[in-house]
Amino acid sequence: MEGATTLSELLRFARGRLTVPYIDDPALEARMIVEHFSGISRADAISSPDRLIPAEALVAIDAALRRRLAHEPIHRIFGRREFYGLDLLLSPETLEPRPDTETLVEAMLPVISETVARKGECRILDLGTGTGAIALALLSKIEQAVATGVDISEGALETAALNAGRLGLGERFTPVRSDWFANIFEQYDAIVSNPPYIPATHIDSLQADVRDFDPRGALDGGEDGLDAYRLISEGAHRCLAAGGTIGVEIGYDQKDAVTGIFQRAGYRLINAARDLAGNDRVLMFQESRPEDA
Numbered sequence: 681m682e683g684a685t686t687l688s689e690l691l692r693f694a695r696g697r698l699t700v701p702y703i704d705d706p707a708l709e710a711r712m713i714v715e716h717f718s719g720i721s722r723a724d725a726i727s728s729p730d731r732l733i734p735a736e737a738l739v740a741i742d743a744a745l746r747r748r749l750a751h752e753p754i755h756r757i758f759g760r761r762e763f764y765g766l767d768l769l770l771s772p773e774t775l776e777p778r779p780d781t782e783t784l785v786e787a788m789l790p791v792i793s794e795t796v797a798r799k800g801e802c803r804i805l806d807l808g809t810g811t812g813a814i815a816l817a818l819l820s821k822i823e824q825a826v827a828t829g830v831d832i833s834e835g836a837l838e839t840a841a842l843n844a845g846r847l848g849l850g851e852r853f854t855p856v857r858s859d860w861f862a863n864i865f866e867q868y869d870a871i872v873s874n875p876p877y878i879p880a881t882h883i884d885s886l887q888a889d890v891r892d893f894d895p896r897g898a899l900d901g902g903e904d905g906l907d908a909y910r911l912i913s914e915g916a917h918r919c920l921a922a923g924g925t926i927g928v929e930i931g932y933d934q935k936d937a938v939t940g941i942f943q944r945a946g947y948r949l950i951n952a953a954r955d956l957a958g959n960d961r962v963l964m965f966q967e968s969r970p971e972d973a
Protein backbone atom coordinates (compact mmCIF):
# COMPACT_ATOMS: atom_id res chain seq x y z
CA MET A 681 0.00 0.00 0.00
CA GLU A 682 3.07 2.24 -0.32
CA GLY A 683 2.34 5.67 -1.70
CA ALA A 684 -1.41 5.33 -1.03
CA THR A 685 -1.55 8.28 1.34
CA THR A 686 -4.45 10.42 0.20
CA LEU A 687 -8.02 9.20 0.25
CA SER A 688 -8.44 9.29 -3.53
CA GLU A 689 -5.17 7.39 -4.07
CA LEU A 690 -6.17 4.84 -1.47
CA LEU A 691 -9.57 4.30 -3.05
CA ARG A 692 -7.96 3.79 -6.46
CA PHE A 693 -5.44 1.36 -5.00
CA ALA A 694 -8.09 -0.62 -3.11
CA ARG A 695 -10.37 -0.79 -6.16
CA GLY A 696 -7.45 -2.10 -8.24
CA ARG A 697 -6.68 -4.84 -5.72
CA LEU A 698 -10.32 -5.91 -5.52
CA THR A 699 -10.68 -6.12 -9.30
CA VAL A 700 -10.81 -9.92 -9.46
CA PRO A 701 -13.39 -12.16 -11.15
CA TYR A 702 -15.29 -13.12 -7.97
CA ILE A 703 -15.93 -9.57 -6.74
CA ASP A 704 -18.89 -8.05 -8.59
CA ASP A 705 -18.42 -4.40 -7.63
CA PRO A 706 -14.80 -3.64 -6.66
CA ALA A 707 -15.40 0.13 -6.50
CA LEU A 708 -18.25 -0.26 -4.01
CA GLU A 709 -16.37 -2.75 -1.82
CA ALA A 710 -13.20 -0.62 -1.90
CA ARG A 711 -15.23 2.38 -0.71
CA MET A 712 -16.94 0.34 2.01
CA ILE A 713 -13.63 -1.00 3.35
CA VAL A 714 -11.85 2.36 3.23
CA GLU A 715 -14.75 4.19 4.87
CA HIS A 716 -15.20 1.52 7.54
CA PHE A 717 -11.56 1.37 8.65
CA SER A 718 -10.67 5.06 8.23
CA GLY A 719 -13.84 6.38 9.85
CA ILE A 720 -14.30 8.73 6.89
CA SER A 721 -17.91 9.30 5.89
CA ARG A 722 -19.18 9.31 2.32
CA ALA A 723 -19.72 13.09 2.55
CA ASP A 724 -16.13 13.66 3.77
CA ALA A 725 -14.84 11.49 0.96
CA ILE A 726 -16.63 13.61 -1.63
CA SER A 727 -15.72 16.98 -0.12
CA SER A 728 -12.03 16.28 0.61
CA PRO A 729 -10.53 13.56 -1.58
CA ASP A 730 -6.99 14.79 -0.81
CA ARG A 731 -7.15 14.26 2.94
CA LEU A 732 -4.38 12.11 4.36
CA ILE A 733 -5.13 8.68 5.78
CA PRO A 734 -3.50 7.82 9.15
CA ALA A 735 -0.97 4.98 9.12
CA GLU A 736 -2.99 2.74 11.47
CA ALA A 737 -5.99 2.97 9.16
CA LEU A 738 -3.76 1.97 6.22
CA VAL A 739 -2.67 -1.15 8.12
CA ALA A 740 -6.27 -2.10 8.92
CA ILE A 741 -7.36 -1.48 5.33
CA ASP A 742 -4.51 -3.59 3.97
CA ALA A 743 -5.47 -6.46 6.30
CA ALA A 744 -9.14 -6.17 5.24
CA LEU A 745 -8.23 -6.23 1.54
CA ARG A 746 -6.19 -9.41 2.09
CA ARG A 747 -9.11 -11.07 3.88
CA ARG A 748 -11.50 -10.06 1.09
CA LEU A 749 -9.10 -11.46 -1.52
CA ALA A 750 -9.19 -14.73 0.44
CA HIS A 751 -12.98 -14.71 -0.29
CA GLU A 752 -14.10 -13.62 3.19
CA PRO A 753 -17.42 -11.74 2.77
CA ILE A 754 -17.18 -8.04 3.46
CA HIS A 755 -19.69 -8.04 6.33
CA ARG A 756 -17.77 -10.82 8.09
CA ILE A 757 -14.65 -8.67 7.85
CA PHE A 758 -16.60 -5.83 9.48
CA GLY A 759 -18.06 -8.29 12.03
CA ARG A 760 -21.55 -6.90 11.61
CA ARG A 761 -24.37 -6.69 9.10
CA GLU A 762 -27.58 -4.74 8.81
CA PHE A 763 -30.79 -6.77 8.80
CA TYR A 764 -34.23 -5.18 8.62
CA GLY A 765 -32.68 -1.88 9.72
CA LEU A 766 -30.94 -3.47 12.74
CA ASP A 767 -27.17 -3.47 13.20
CA LEU A 768 -26.34 -7.11 14.04
CA LEU A 769 -23.00 -8.43 15.26
CA LEU A 770 -21.77 -11.62 13.57
CA SER A 771 -19.50 -14.34 14.90
CA PRO A 772 -17.90 -17.40 13.31
CA GLU A 773 -20.81 -19.46 14.74
CA THR A 774 -23.56 -17.35 13.13
CA LEU A 775 -24.90 -17.33 9.62
CA GLU A 776 -24.64 -13.91 8.03
CA PRO A 777 -28.31 -12.87 7.82
CA ARG A 778 -29.45 -12.37 4.22
CA PRO A 779 -31.88 -9.83 2.74
CA ASP A 780 -34.05 -12.74 1.49
CA THR A 781 -34.86 -13.55 5.11
CA GLU A 782 -36.51 -10.15 5.50
CA THR A 783 -39.32 -11.71 3.42
CA LEU A 784 -40.12 -13.96 6.40
CA VAL A 785 -40.16 -10.98 8.78
CA GLU A 786 -42.50 -9.04 6.46
CA ALA A 787 -44.81 -12.04 6.04
CA MET A 788 -45.04 -12.70 9.79
CA LEU A 789 -45.53 -9.12 11.01
CA PRO A 790 -49.29 -9.02 10.24
CA VAL A 791 -49.74 -12.33 12.07
CA ILE A 792 -47.92 -10.99 15.13
CA SER A 793 -49.94 -7.74 15.07
CA GLU A 794 -53.19 -9.64 14.75
CA THR A 795 -52.24 -11.87 17.69
CA VAL A 796 -51.42 -8.80 19.80
CA ALA A 797 -54.77 -7.26 18.86
CA ARG A 798 -56.54 -10.47 19.94
CA LYS A 799 -54.53 -11.50 23.01
CA GLY A 800 -52.67 -8.36 24.10
CA GLU A 801 -49.32 -10.12 23.51
CA CYS A 802 -47.62 -12.46 21.09
CA ARG A 803 -45.16 -15.18 22.04
CA ILE A 804 -42.70 -16.01 19.28
CA LEU A 805 -40.36 -19.01 18.97
CA ASP A 806 -37.45 -18.54 16.54
CA LEU A 807 -35.91 -21.93 15.74
CA GLY A 808 -32.25 -21.68 14.64
CA THR A 809 -31.99 -18.05 15.65
CA GLY A 810 -28.32 -17.48 14.66
CA THR A 811 -27.66 -13.75 15.22
CA GLY A 812 -31.26 -13.45 16.45
CA ALA A 813 -32.08 -11.70 13.17
CA ILE A 814 -35.69 -12.81 12.65
CA ALA A 815 -36.82 -12.65 16.27
CA LEU A 816 -35.14 -9.31 16.92
CA ALA A 817 -36.56 -7.76 13.75
CA LEU A 818 -40.07 -8.83 14.82
CA LEU A 819 -39.55 -7.57 18.39
CA SER A 820 -38.21 -4.26 17.09
CA LYS A 821 -41.49 -3.64 15.29
CA ILE A 822 -43.99 -4.97 17.83
CA GLU A 823 -43.58 -3.89 21.44
CA GLN A 824 -46.08 -6.36 22.89
CA ALA A 825 -44.19 -9.36 21.47
CA VAL A 826 -41.69 -11.53 23.32
CA ALA A 827 -39.42 -14.11 21.72
CA THR A 828 -37.47 -17.22 22.57
CA GLY A 829 -34.50 -17.78 20.27
CA VAL A 830 -33.39 -21.41 19.99
CA ASP A 831 -30.11 -22.60 18.58
CA ILE A 832 -28.01 -25.72 18.89
CA SER A 833 -24.88 -23.55 18.77
CA GLU A 834 -23.87 -22.00 22.09
CA GLY A 835 -21.70 -19.48 20.24
CA ALA A 836 -24.61 -18.34 18.06
CA LEU A 837 -26.81 -17.91 21.14
CA GLU A 838 -24.17 -15.74 22.81
CA THR A 839 -24.14 -13.48 19.77
CA ALA A 840 -27.96 -13.39 19.62
CA ALA A 841 -28.13 -12.40 23.30
CA LEU A 842 -25.49 -9.71 22.74
CA ASN A 843 -27.43 -8.36 19.77
CA ALA A 844 -30.67 -8.32 21.77
CA GLY A 845 -28.99 -6.33 24.56
CA ARG A 846 -27.35 -3.83 22.22
CA LEU A 847 -30.68 -3.19 20.53
CA GLY A 848 -32.51 -2.67 23.83
CA LEU A 849 -34.53 -5.86 23.26
CA GLY A 850 -32.81 -8.05 25.87
CA GLU A 851 -35.76 -8.07 28.26
CA ARG A 852 -38.05 -9.50 25.59
CA PHE A 853 -35.62 -12.05 24.11
CA THR A 854 -34.72 -15.35 25.79
CA PRO A 855 -31.95 -17.47 24.26
CA VAL A 856 -32.33 -21.24 24.77
CA ARG A 857 -29.89 -23.93 23.72
CA SER A 858 -31.93 -26.71 22.20
CA ASP A 859 -31.96 -29.26 19.41
CA TRP A 860 -35.08 -27.80 17.78
CA PHE A 861 -37.91 -28.43 20.32
CA ALA A 862 -35.98 -30.71 22.71
CA ASN A 863 -35.69 -28.10 25.53
CA ILE A 864 -38.85 -26.14 24.72
CA PHE A 865 -41.77 -26.78 27.05
CA GLU A 866 -44.07 -23.79 26.51
CA GLN A 867 -46.49 -22.81 23.78
CA TYR A 868 -46.07 -20.04 21.22
CA ASP A 869 -48.43 -18.04 19.02
CA ALA A 870 -45.90 -17.86 16.22
CA ILE A 871 -43.07 -20.23 15.32
CA VAL A 872 -40.57 -18.87 12.82
CA SER A 873 -37.54 -20.56 11.31
CA ASN A 874 -34.92 -20.16 8.65
CA PRO A 875 -33.44 -23.63 9.11
CA PRO A 876 -30.45 -25.13 7.28
CA TYR A 877 -31.89 -26.17 3.89
CA ILE A 878 -29.02 -26.83 1.49
CA PRO A 879 -28.67 -30.49 0.41
CA ALA A 880 -25.45 -31.83 1.95
CA THR A 881 -24.05 -32.84 -1.41
CA HIS A 882 -24.42 -29.27 -2.78
CA ILE A 883 -22.39 -27.60 -0.06
CA ASP A 884 -18.98 -28.24 -1.58
CA SER A 885 -20.08 -26.58 -4.82
CA LEU A 886 -21.31 -23.36 -3.15
CA GLN A 887 -19.37 -20.14 -3.70
CA ALA A 888 -16.31 -19.98 -1.42
CA ASP A 889 -17.61 -16.96 0.49
CA VAL A 890 -20.62 -19.00 1.68
CA ARG A 891 -19.02 -22.46 1.88
CA ASP A 892 -15.94 -21.38 3.80
CA PHE A 893 -17.35 -18.68 6.08
CA ASP A 894 -20.96 -19.49 7.01
CA PRO A 895 -20.99 -22.29 9.62
CA ARG A 896 -21.75 -25.66 8.05
CA GLY A 897 -24.36 -26.37 10.72
CA ALA A 898 -26.30 -23.34 9.49
CA LEU A 899 -26.35 -24.60 5.90
CA ASP A 900 -26.53 -28.39 5.89
CA GLY A 901 -30.11 -29.59 5.54
CA GLY A 902 -29.22 -33.28 5.22
CA GLU A 903 -29.30 -35.46 2.15
CA ASP A 904 -32.19 -33.70 0.38
CA GLY A 905 -32.00 -30.41 2.31
CA LEU A 906 -35.34 -31.06 4.02
CA ASP A 907 -34.38 -32.74 7.32
CA ALA A 908 -35.11 -29.67 9.45
CA TYR A 909 -38.59 -29.21 7.96
CA ARG A 910 -39.46 -32.81 8.84
CA LEU A 911 -38.29 -32.37 12.43
CA ILE A 912 -39.91 -28.94 12.86
CA SER A 913 -43.25 -30.04 11.42
CA GLU A 914 -43.30 -33.11 13.67
CA GLY A 915 -42.27 -31.24 16.81
CA ALA A 916 -44.37 -28.11 16.39
CA HIS A 917 -47.76 -29.51 17.48
CA ARG A 918 -46.66 -29.65 21.12
CA CYS A 919 -45.42 -26.03 21.15
CA LEU A 920 -47.89 -24.21 18.88
CA ALA A 921 -50.73 -22.44 20.72
CA ALA A 922 -54.28 -22.89 19.41
CA GLY A 923 -54.71 -20.80 16.25
CA GLY A 924 -50.94 -20.26 16.04
CA THR A 925 -48.94 -19.86 12.83
CA ILE A 926 -45.64 -21.35 11.63
CA GLY A 927 -43.57 -19.38 9.11
CA VAL A 928 -40.52 -20.93 7.47
CA GLU A 929 -37.97 -19.78 4.94
CA ILE A 930 -37.33 -22.25 2.12
CA GLY A 931 -34.92 -22.74 -0.77
CA TYR A 932 -36.17 -21.41 -4.13
CA ASP A 933 -37.15 -24.90 -5.37
CA GLN A 934 -38.53 -26.39 -2.12
CA LYS A 935 -42.11 -25.04 -2.05
CA ASP A 936 -43.87 -28.24 -3.08
CA ALA A 937 -41.67 -30.54 -1.02
CA VAL A 938 -41.94 -28.45 2.16
CA THR A 939 -45.69 -27.93 1.72
CA GLY A 940 -46.08 -31.72 1.41
CA ILE A 941 -44.03 -32.33 4.56
CA PHE A 942 -46.17 -29.93 6.61
CA GLN A 943 -49.44 -31.22 5.13
CA ARG A 944 -48.54 -34.79 6.02
CA ALA A 945 -47.74 -33.60 9.55
CA GLY A 946 -51.25 -32.08 9.89
CA TYR A 947 -50.89 -28.47 8.75
CA ARG A 948 -52.46 -26.44 5.96
CA LEU A 949 -50.68 -23.83 3.88
CA ILE A 950 -52.18 -20.41 4.62
CA ASN A 951 -49.77 -18.13 2.78
CA ALA A 952 -46.70 -18.16 0.54
CA ALA A 953 -44.39 -15.27 -0.29
CA ARG A 954 -41.64 -14.64 -2.81
CA ASP A 955 -38.40 -12.75 -2.28
CA LEU A 956 -37.39 -9.62 -4.22
CA ALA A 957 -35.92 -11.79 -6.99
CA GLY A 958 -39.31 -13.49 -7.44
CA ASN A 959 -38.27 -16.83 -5.90
CA ASP A 960 -40.51 -18.78 -3.56
CA ARG A 961 -39.02 -17.97 -0.16
CA VAL A 962 -41.58 -18.21 2.66
CA LEU A 963 -44.37 -20.64 3.55
CA MET A 964 -46.85 -20.18 6.39
CA PHE A 965 -48.90 -22.94 7.99
CA GLN A 966 -51.60 -23.46 10.59
CA GLU A 967 -52.93 -26.70 11.99
CA SER A 968 -55.41 -28.39 9.66
CA ARG A 969 -59.11 -28.10 10.51
CA PRO A 970 -61.54 -31.06 10.18
CA GLU A 971 -62.99 -29.48 7.01
CA ASP A 972 -59.52 -29.58 5.37
CA ALA A 973 -59.49 -33.39 5.49
Ligand SMILES: C[S@@+](CC[C@H](N)C(=O)[O-])C[C@H]1O[C@@H](n2cnc3c(N)ncnc32)[C@H](O)[C@@H]1O
Nearest residue numbers: 775777808809810831832859860874875876898
Ligand atom coordinates in the same frame (compact mmCIF):
# COMPACT_ATOMS: atom_id res chain seq x y z
C1 LIG B 1 -29.78 -20.84 8.13
S1 LIG B 1 -29.25 -20.45 9.77
C2 LIG B 1 -30.42 -19.18 10.20
C3 LIG B 1 -29.91 -18.17 11.18
C4 LIG B 1 -30.84 -16.96 11.39
N1 LIG B 1 -32.16 -17.38 11.82
C5 LIG B 1 -30.97 -16.16 10.11
O1 LIG B 1 -32.00 -16.26 9.43
O2 LIG B 1 -30.04 -15.42 9.77
C6 LIG B 1 -29.83 -21.88 10.64
C7 LIG B 1 -29.58 -21.88 12.14
O3 LIG B 1 -30.10 -23.10 12.68
C8 LIG B 1 -29.23 -23.57 13.69
N2 LIG B 1 -29.44 -25.01 13.84
C9 LIG B 1 -28.98 -26.01 13.05
N3 LIG B 1 -29.40 -27.20 13.51
C10 LIG B 1 -30.13 -26.96 14.61
C11 LIG B 1 -30.84 -27.79 15.54
N4 LIG B 1 -30.84 -29.11 15.41
N5 LIG B 1 -31.50 -27.19 16.56
C12 LIG B 1 -31.49 -25.85 16.70
N6 LIG B 1 -30.84 -25.01 15.85
C13 LIG B 1 -30.18 -25.56 14.83
C14 LIG B 1 -27.84 -23.20 13.19
O4 LIG B 1 -26.90 -23.19 14.23
C15 LIG B 1 -28.11 -21.82 12.56
O5 LIG B 1 -27.93 -20.79 13.51
